[in-house]
Amino acid sequence: MRAVVLRTLGDPEVLRVEEVPDPRPDAGEAIVRLRAAALNHRDVWIRTGRYAGITLPIILGSDGAGEVVEIGPGVDAAWRGREVVIDPTLNWGGDERVQGPAFQILGLPRDGTYAELVKVPADALHDRPRSLSWEEAAAVPLASVTAYRAIATRAQVQPGETVVVTGIGGGVATCALLIGRRLGATVYVTSGSEAKLESARRHGAAGGVNHHDPDWPKAFIDRIGGRPDVVIDGAGGETFDKALDLVKPGGRVVSYGATLGPVQNLEVRRIFWKQLNVLGSTMGNRRDFAAMLQLYADGLRPVVDTVLPLESASQAHRRMEEGKQFGKIVLTI
Numbered sequence: 001m002r003a004v005v006l007r008t009l010g011d012p013e014v015l016r017v018e019e020v021p022d023p024r025p026d027a028g029e030a031i032v033r034l035r036a037a038a039l040n041h042r043d044v045w046i047r048t049g050r051y052a053g054i055t056l057p058i059i060l061g062s063d064g065a066g067e068v069v070e071i072g073p074g075v076d077a078a079w080r081g082r083e084v085v086i087d088p089t090l091n092w093g094g095d096e097r098v099q100g101p102a103f104q105i106l107g108l109p110r111d112g113t114y115a116e117l118v119k120v121p122a123d124a125l126h127d128r129p130r131s132l133s134w135e136e137a138a139a140v141p142l143a144s145v146t147a148y149r150a151i152a153t154r155a156q157v158q159p160g161e162t163v164v165v166t167g168i169g170g171g172v173a174t175c176a177l178l179i180g181r182r183l184g185a186t187v188y189v190t191s192g193s194e195a196k197l198e199s200a201r202r203h204g205a206a207g208g209v210n211h212h213d214p215d216w217p218k219a220f221i222d223r224i225g226g227r228p229d230v231v232i233d234g235a236g237g238e239t240f241d242k243a244l245d246l247v248k249p250g251g252r253v254v255s256y257g258a259t260l261g262p263v264q265n266l267e268v269r270r271i272f273w274k275q276l277n278v279l280g281s282t283m284g285n286r287r288d289f290a291a292m293l294q295l296y297a298d299g300l301r302p303v304v305d306t307v308l309p310l311e312s313a314s315q316a317h318r319r320m321e322e323g324k325q326f327g328k329i330v331l332t333i
């Protein structure tokens with residue numbers, strides 16, 4: 001099969017298509033012929049050596065959709081020929097509240113979806129919602145399950161609540177906007193780009209502020225006339241600190257990422273004085289994934305930024321690294 005194999009860490013140009021042996025299914029596994037894959041920031045962290053447990057060579061990619069072409073012993077034969085999306089969470093473990101020690105994400109250490117074929121455990125297969133194109137189906141898994149768990153399972157956002165999603169250009173952030181709206185919340189956003197704030201409004205955001213303004217929480221409160229019940233943050237760093245400042249007393253702040261790195265001089269006093277709930281969230285368990293996918297089966301559509309062929313994986317990575325995207329960057333296969 002053809003696949004993009006990461007053999008050395010470095011610039012996007014290290015991502016090149018080559019011929020590699022087809023994967024073979026072991027017991028309990030299936031082979032999916034992929035129609036589309038999608039990028040996540042994780043892929044950039046891995047390519048640039050900023051991720052734990054990197055082993056080379058590796059085929060990157062946590063998101064994929066395609067057809068089941070082969071099954072291993074013990075897999076229900078009804079899966080053969082089905083059109084599927086793949087849940088990238090592997091081995092969550094027995095505790096719904098937190099992933100166990102065997103937890104993995106498709107695309108490291110297991111070969112991922114920047115390929116014509118991928119081998120996955122059969123319990124990661126879900127029928128593709130018919131309303132989604134192949135490109136849309138591939139755009140859903142990792143970002144949407146992360147957003148769903150953060151906003152629905154962890155923050156338990158209620159109809160009529162006000163939510164702020166930081167860094168709206170991001171893949172997870174755009175999903176959080178859509179899912180928050182679907183849960184009946186009023187969703188505001190932040191972005192470093194005025195054009196992305198405008199795109200967010202077109203996708204249902206009630207408004208937004210530019211996080212390059214050093215006092216964007218004040219700008220938000222001045223403009224909106226109040227504080228949000230919930231902030232969903234994947235930026236970390238100073239943005240996370242400002243989220244603690246912005247949120248209502250008694251409110252919830254969910255952290256699912258740290259693109260900006262650690263928080264310098266965290267103002268801990270705000271957490272206890274404001275009686276805040278600070279919630280961590282990573283990926284999602286099988287129940288989160290199924291509930292998230294149902295939203296798409298019921299008509300939600302992911303935001304696809306760009307569609308490029310597999311051969312242009314390096315171009316796709318460059319776009320993500322430069323932060324130009326609004327929504328998901330997809331590779332067709």
Ligand SMILES: NC(=O)c1ccc[n+]([C@@H]2O[C@H](COP(=O)([O-])OP(=O)(O)OC[C@H]3O[C@@H](n4cnc5c(N)ncnc54)[C@H](OP(=O)(O)O)[C@@H]3O)[C@@H](O)[C@H]2O)c1
Nearest residue numbers: 041167168169170171172191192234235239257259282283
């Ligand atoms: N815990 C998990 O399970 C999990 C899952 C997925 C992702 N993550 C992490 O979450 C983060 C986002 O992932 P992704 O795949 O959605 O990445 P992405 O598509 O590359 O999005 C990154 C976004 O970060 C935003 N950003 C940059 N500077 C910012 C600032 N100062 N304040 C607020 N936002 C800022 C940008 O938003 P604008 O362009 O709008 O400025 C950018 O679009 C990454 O750190 C990733 O590793 C964690």
